[in-house]
Amino acid sequence: MSIAIYIFVMAGVTYLIRMLPFTFFRRKITSKFLLSFLHYIPYAVLSAMTMPAILYSTGDIFTAAAGTIAALIMAYFELPLIVVALGASLTAFLTGLF
């Protein structure tokens, strides 16, 4: 089968998943429960995606753990996103040198 067909199907499905709710859901939600649910979704998604995956993100659990701790500390002091991201990577890199 041509690779173009695979890519077309893959891209089409991914687009529809994003487009349908974004385009066709127009009502303002008023339920306090539902609003709270949607308020928490981003934090739940990001937390679930980060742990434990972050520990396997560098191929070495020790450098990854060092980077994770560095990121947590920098984020606690509310440093900008890019500083936390690069600082975590740099920490993992430096830890890997030893």
Add this chain to the structure above:
Amino acid sequence: MKKDFIKGMTHGIPIMLGYLSVSFGFGITAVSKGISALWASLISLTNITSAGQAAGVDIIAAGGTLLEMVLVQITINMRYSLMALSLSQRLDKKFTTPHRLAASYGITDEIFAVCAAQPEPLTPAYMYGMIFVAALGWVSGTAIGAMAGQLLPIAVTNAMGLLLYGMFIAIVVPPAKKERGVLAVSLIAVVISLLFKYLFTAVSVGFATVICAIAASLLGAWLFPVKDEGGAEE
């Protein structure tokens, strides 16, 4: 309008840098599975999603069926529906149907996270600016990785694997300090995620993420209801 576009681009720069490194890895993987740099870049341009693309390339390499492709993409990418629904509540009046059709192309985990953290309603120009720089990073990273992946020292590419996760932590921690609800939801999500990783390993990663997000947010909404839009109970 132009100001919003530039603001979106500025907010998108950390995403772009993170994407450069992750898609770099995707480029290397795709080539190793016999997919050319051009096709790999086209996959990145039309999908902008990491887990879905990695799984898609596996199916292509294995000569899988189209049905398999559809089911795997739905499962892994289902979380985007939740994100799209959440963002749909926060759109500016300027967001007409054509804008919604266009901007939905760029709802990724990272773009969603940054958009969701904005206090004011989202304008099309803001989202386009962010999507533009993010997609630029994603596609060019794929192309560079596919063509020149072996040139960088492995220690550098390995460390770059942390970039996006570092950004996630930077998004979650500050509100978790201020809202008990966010802290609780994040911890619950992590615990469930750990259960899926080490105990219920039969569940795919994409599907596990959806279950974690729904379960933790339901508990959060029940235990720590938000007072009014944006703010939460202390």
